[in-house]
Amino acid sequence: MKNSRETKSTPDKADPVDPRILEKRKAIDAIDDQLLTLINERLMLVMDVGKIKARRGRQVLDSARESEIFGRLFKQNQGPLDEKVLTHLFTQIMAASRQLQRPQRVSYLGPEATFTHIAAISHFGLSVEYAPQPSIRDVFRDVEKGASHYGLVPVENSIEGAVNHTLDLFFESELKICAERYLHISHDLLSRSGGIRDIHTVYSHPQALAQCRIWLRQYLPEAALVECNSTAQAARMAAETEGAAAVAAREAAQMYHLEVIASRIEDVARNTTRFLVIGQDEVRATGRDKTSLMFVTSHVPGALYKVLKPMSDAGLNMVKLESRPTRHQNWSYFFFVDVEGHIEDRAVRETVEEMKHLCLYLKYLGSYPRAEEK
Template identity: 40%
Template sequence: MDKKTLAELRIEIDALDKKIQALIGDRADLAGAVAQVKKIEDVNSIFYRPEREAQVLRTIIERNKSQLKGKDMAHIFREIMSACLALEQPLNIAYLGPEGTFTQEAALKHFGHAVCTLDCGSIDEIFLQVEKGNAHYGVVPIENSSNGVVGATIDMLYSQDLKICGEVEISIQHQLMSADQSVQIKTIYAHQQALDQCQRWLANHYPNAQLKAVSSNALAARIVKDEIGAGAIASEAALSLYELERVAKNIEDKVGNTTRFLILSKEFVKPSGVDKTSILVTTKHESGALFDLLEPFKKQNINMVQLARHPLPGVKWEYLFLIDIEGHQDDDKVKSALSAVAQRVQKVSILGSYPVAVL
């Protein structure tokens, strides 16, 4: 059989594109029909279902037999699902701004690009916007593979009543940028965590530069756009967004630097099949308290994926523990373990059960 010419292959691609486009249109029509059914059944219906989306994306990855990687295929469907969901209910997502932050990147990775984003000046404000109903969901950083947990997020999880309904991970690659790379950099702006994550590189390359911490890396990029002799540590997105020049690429000290983000909402999430549950625990101030806390999980053979100690807000030398375990709070063995924990500690708060990040 003769090989097809480039022109013939392009004709076939065009024909396939037409079919794909028609099928996406059919899916959008069905999404609209789903919205109508939900509105008839319940005017307060929840249109975004984290557990359902996680199941669909996992299935896409499992059945993928193409030359595309499974997660690349899932990313394509993530955007199709995002656009279709926007037909049902446009979502407002609060994130730590300004535009161009890693938190915004996490929001768009999790929800797709067919959402409206609301940039907030602090983690506290993200919680407030979701609590007030100005945003359907919020995205906040919870831990970094190099720096550990984010204390401001734990404080708000402790003091507020929002639930965790999802998680997303972002690979963190820091870029050094300035308005004019030919000018010597004397001051470097960045979020404190970014300065910490690039500490050795900065000491080797800019030992005499003044390091200034600001509320976000994107704000740092915005500042240096108009400041001669200043540099910013920020993301690739911020580099292009604020039209800056790259001075150095991927300056983080550790390869594989990753930040995990939580998705906040007011809603309970049903089991997806592969879930995680997060709790906050205040223990008794006595010998063996931590052992008593952990023993029920061992007894039920529940894997613990996170255990972080954090100062109890407003109480000197007292601590609470952020714990992530495998399983959903509706699972029998998780229920049993949490019930046993509640009898052994001062207070236990279930922050939410949610699907393990798929993408």
């Protein structure tokens, strides 16, 4: 009988790396060196632009310019670089560029790891200072008093509809809409253990619980569903409580040291939230823009039709119409409208001027690059 040690094949040293791989790695290293040099050259040019902007009193964030850059890059990209990865890479480069020109502070509806926080990072990158706020009103106030350069707030969801509090605050505020951002909302079930059998309590925001009702009823029918102020707070509660889980964004798992029990547990897959960047900037036209207005009509038959008719006559495409009570008079409403085009476009400018004469009140909320829903 042979010794078992004699039958094993254990090489004295690791197999040598294929020379072809070494050659490719050398080429990759050379490209990385070039990328590093080129990125630093880009940042030096950005610093020069920042000095010119400072002398002329121009804002650092140029949503129109950034929209143009992405549009050009998307057209030039022949792959295999994925468009989402391209967006992420250049978002970070642009964020670093803005920070070199002037450090920026962005206020958002917190706490950390909420979907608003995730949307803010996807828009502004990781290089800015983020300031979580307890309410949407606090985001507006923080930007109005100059503590933050910009704010990011939710305005509507494809399932739940408009975020009415955001709409109401535009009546009180002089801030402008500087940009918009769409974020696909996907919910995961998170816990400390990563196992589903020991879960007896599920924390989350009421909207998130409602959006995952079918899954929770099927897999956790006995669990108590407890509402929280945010999905991020739910993740924090799950991290602190034995036998608890949270319905939250996957990003919250890493932040609160949780394990993912199940992914994409929402009942409707196509769940998207639209966010608005608010600030003091006037954004120039890009050719692919959106203009937002709010107005009040007379309380007479046909008033709304008369106000909107100039848009139809001008051939403008209205992409959103929402109503909200004015709170100053019963059965009186604000109307919010989004139309394709920029206030600098002659057709849009003349239409808005005509609408002013047909309204009791009209407020221009801003023109900004039209974001693509992905």
